[in-house]
Amino acid sequence: MNMDVQEKVIQVLINIFQVSPDKITTETTSDNVENWDSMNHISMILALEQEFGISYDEEQAVSMLSVGEIIEVTKGKLGLQ
């Protein structure tokens, strides 16, 4: 179940930022990805919410700028840790 969250998050980012799969890992941050700009950040948040059926709050929506953080916050929203 936990592996699922990590895999899904990475897949969503690969699709949103249109990069090859090896470019997104658990260490990736917004600084590492050229297409991770403010526009695509919004799309990423919305896509993650749609994928997991959750809603991030305002602060989380802006502050999740690394894959690691996204996975952690998302697991929290799903009640998994």
Next chain:
Amino acid sequence: MNLSLSEIQQELKQVSNRKLQGYRIAVLRNITVESIIPYLQYYAFKSGFEANVSVGNYDNILQDCHGGLGADNKPVLTSETDCILIFLKLEDFSWSLARDFLSLRTEKRESEIEGFLDYVERTLQAIRKQCSAVVLWHGLETPIYKSLGILEDQLPDSQTCTLKRLEVQMKEIFSRFTNVFYVDLADCITQIGINSFYDNRFWYLSAAPYSLDALNVIAKNDFKYINALNGNNKKCLVLDCDNTLWGGIIGEDGIDGIKLSKHGPGGGFYDFQQELVNLHHRGVALALCSKNNEEDVWEVFDMHPEMLLMREHIAAYEINWEDKAGNIKKISEFLNLGLDSFVFIDDSPFETDMVREILPQVEVILVDPKQSFDYRQIIGSTGYFDSLLYSDTDRQRTKLYQAESGRRKLQKRSDCIDEFLEKLEMEVTVKFADEKSIQRVAQLTQRTNQFNLTTKRYSEADIKKFIDNDTYDVLYLSLKDKYGDAGIVGAVILQFSGNTAGIDTFLLSCRVIGRGIENAFLSCVIEAARLRKVEIVQGEYLPTSKNQQVSGFYSRCGFDKKLRLDIMDNSVDAPSYFRGVIFD
């Protein structure tokens, strides 16, 4: 029916593999809408285009129209642009008109309105200097919370009434240009509900007002216009009959047994038929494609008191036992309409999957007869047939089709069908009937009319007698495929006498006709006969009004004119696309 963004992006990966014609879309906006891009690309792809989307500068609509450069340093609009989408949210243009209406004195209100209309006109003039692209101007959103509450609709000078007048004034300006359309967002909001339409977080954070679902619906709606203008709107609707036009199966349930009524459980089908009649009047060709005996279908049309569809509404039909992909092709040739203008509706996943695979250009809709209450909404919400013209020719179109004559010769089943049947992973199991299967076997003898060689009706007691009698063998066939376990769908009763096995009964449920299962069954029956060491299998055919399709069955399988097969020298093979044919 709405795909998630992830699913859409998966689909879009195919685009680069196909050499599709390009379609240039420019998005001019005073809000953040970049997230709409994959949706635009997806609907373009479905329409056979590869969309190239350029987004104008934030809140720079007029400048973009005068040759402004986008983020990629290329002009947002060029003479090659095919379509311009305008998102001008009133909030940013005129806060007073949008949110502070009650503070406005009449004079100020009039000057705000004038300023807005002037902006609209200048924008369109600038656009037309650059290109002749179709312009879809997304309309004013009605205030969610009315400034005067329930009083709003009662006063002619209220905000809502003023904005409605503004809409009319905008449309008046649009009419002075060609191909400029007012796209009412209210339709989109109605489809998914106001609570799902807006995302307030991102509106405050980055002026992005719409949710992903909203952007999906907006893009889908925009493409109704684009498709209509490109002549890509669908022109023909092919309809299955059983469980699509009425509840139940006419060949089994009879005209009194099918469900079709204005009130009550047959109402879903009734309302669906009314929508079909409406489509007919709009110039859409309605065609029937049903696995049935023709007389049975026409009996419903002619005799059922609640039938709304009439023969005169039907532009073409193929009612037979052939495969539906071949039939749809024939209808396409008969009507002289391309398959890419076709929509096909059926309740059987077997049929819809087959048509999707063999005729990928056809838009296929699968319906669930247990949810017939949704049929009207399903057909009404697609927008596939939307066109921007409506003339007398549309009203008469079906008569024009009917005036042409010509039926095509039966085509041989193609290899594509066999490939499809192989993918079904059909597993057929034939067993000797036992206590548990008596009820179902008896039921089949009583209800099966079409694929039934002798139509002998037996009770459970009769079947039990056959089982207990040494000179009889009762066999049943059950089917499993990738759709699930269909259970017992065929029965055979053999009578042994001397060196001959007579086939007293050979039948198949009409649900599984057309897949070659009868051949697999017959091959097992011959095995059963061999077990009894007989030399001859004797078939029997008793014609009725409903079973003409099997009149040639035995001779097709190699039986002679007297319907005899010498099984010492001959066999019947099960078709190769079966995953398994098991005789227990």
